[in-house]
Amino acid sequence: MARSTLNPISRNACPACGSSEVVQIPGGSVLPAILFPVESDRAADVPARAVRAAACCECQHVFLTDLDPEFSENLYANYYNLYPFKALETLNAFYREPFNRLLPVFCPPGNLSLLEIGCDEVEQMRCFLDQGYRCTAINPGARECGDVRFIDGYYGSTPVTGNFDRIISRFNLEHIVDIDGFFEQLHQNLKADGIAIMQVPNAEHFLHMGVLNMFAHEHPHYFCRKSLAALISRCGFEVRFLNGVTEPSLICAFGRRTGGSYDPSARIGGLMQVVSEVCAFIGRSDDGVVLYGAGLSASALLYSPDFQARWYDRIAIVDDNAVIQGRLMPNTPLTIGRPDDQAFESGKSIILTLSQQYHPAVIRSLRARGVAADIFAISSGGFKAVVSDC
Numbered sequence: 545m546a547r548s549t550l551n552p553i554s555r556n557a558c559p560a561c562g563s564s565e566v567v568q569i570p571g572g573s574v575l576p577a578i579l580f581p582v583e584s585d586r587a588a589d590v591p592a593r594a595v596r597a598a599a600c601c602e603c604q605h606v607f608l609t610d611l612d613p614e615f616s617e618n619l620y621a622n623y624y625n626l627y628p629f630k631a632l633e634t635l636n637a638f639y640r641e642p643f644n645r646l647l648p649v650f651c652p653p654g655n656l657s658l659l660e661i662g663c664d665e666v667e668q669m670r671c672f673l674d675q676g677y678r679c680t681a682i683n684p685g686a687r688e689c690g691d692v693r694f695i696d697g698y699y700g701s702t703p704v705t706g707n708f709d710r711i712i713s714r715f716n717l718e719h720i721v722d723i724d725g726f727f728e729q730l731h732q733n734l735k736a737d738g739i740a741i742m743q744v745p746n747a748e749h750f751l752h753m754g755v756l757n758m759f760a761h762e763h764p765h766y767f768c769r770k771s772l773a774a775l776i777s778r779c780g781f782e783v784r785f786l787n788g789v790t791e792p793s794l795i796c797a798f799g800r801r802t803g804g805s806y807d808p809s810a811r812i813g814g815l816m817q818v819v820s821e822v823c824a825f826i827g828r829s830d831d832g833v834v835l836y837g838a839g840l841s842a843s844a845l846l847y848s849p850d851f852q853a854r855w856y857d858r859i860a861i862v863d864d865n866a867v868i869q870g871r872l873m874p875n876t877p878l879t880i881g882r883p884d885d886q887a888f889e890s891g892k893s894i895i896l897t898l899s900q901q902y903h904p905a906v907i908r909s910l911r912a913r914g915v916a917a918d919i920f921a922i923s924s925g926g927f928k929a930v931v932s933d934c
């Protein structure tokens with residue numbers, strides 16, 4: 545079990561989403577360090593403490609607010625090993641099967657490197673070893689053993705070197721006090737295109753089922769679907785998969801953020817600039833142009849306020865799709881032609897108005913047929929001349 549005895553998180557804020565809108569949960573039973581029945585020689589004098597918890601008004605995360613590092617230390621050193629089902633949560637079919645259903649999608653067979661946090665059993669990692677993965681695992685007390693490289697320590701405080709294609713944590717995150725330290729370490733260990741998968745108990749499900757107590761001293765966190773997503777996002781990752789609120793456990797696959805910021809209004813403004821640029825180009829092209837692709841980019845040009853009706857004469861439009869050949873662009877005299885040799889024999893400049901992913905094949909095909917006209921492309925990079933040999 546990965547765990548830190550430090551508690552740097554300000555308990556004035558939600559450790560999942562960071563909101564300061566938190567409310568104390570009434571109650572606070574005094575619970576023993578272990579809630580499972582123990583042998584008679586251990587049953588007396590089990591240390592006990594009040595459990596105090598708060599809930600976030602923003603993401604509904606529930607978390608313990610009055611942690612005592614010494615009590616936790618004692619719990620893990622002397623009582624946690626009394627749980628007879630150490631790996632039960634992971635190996636129980638109830639939890640294992642939903643996890644295994646994700647494997648074909650996120651853990652395909654291959655020569656991938658994988659780190660499992662909070663694991664010290666080869667058997668638990670059999671599903672990854674069977675995929676051909678190179679496996680490392682970290683857990684306090686873990687011993688070097690055959691197929692898996694084990695590291696004895698706490699993830700987030702014990703240094704772990706290396707970059708991994710996959711990082712797995714099953715029923716571990718709910719134990720972590722220094723959750724920010726945990727995710728900082730994850731940033732260092734996950735490859736740029738890597739995927740991490742975290743599985744935690746679903747507090748929302750527990751409460752919905754009417755279980756009278758969900759608290760235990762070893763669990764400072766009680767995630768719901770919203771709070772798990774909020775935590776992963778706040779820690780700089782992007783959720784790729786997250787299962788439903790009615791499941792007994794939550795499973796989230798995530799990776800690094802991709803694509804940068806998305807500002808549709810600024811982006812559309814930029815595209816209007818490109819439309820003006822292309823219209824100005826058509827206006828200057830006395831010999832005319834061929835628009836290759838009767839799709840959305842062509843429509844942006846033909847219906848732009850910058851487009852002039854007198855330019856129809858200088859425009860030919862072609863498309864590879866036989867279904868639309870012979871038809872006309874609405875409200876124009878422009879008939880969609882076939883992109884045959886005749887269409888290009890005039891030597892008019894060609895503007896690629898079809899989707900960017902088709903550009904390389906179209907350019908290769910035109911050049912292979914000996915079409916020598918200048919080719920311009922409209923793509924994510926704007927409106928640009930195509931370098932002849934690409």
Ligand SMILES: [Zn+2]
Nearest residue numbers: 558561600603
């Ligand atoms: Zn929150």
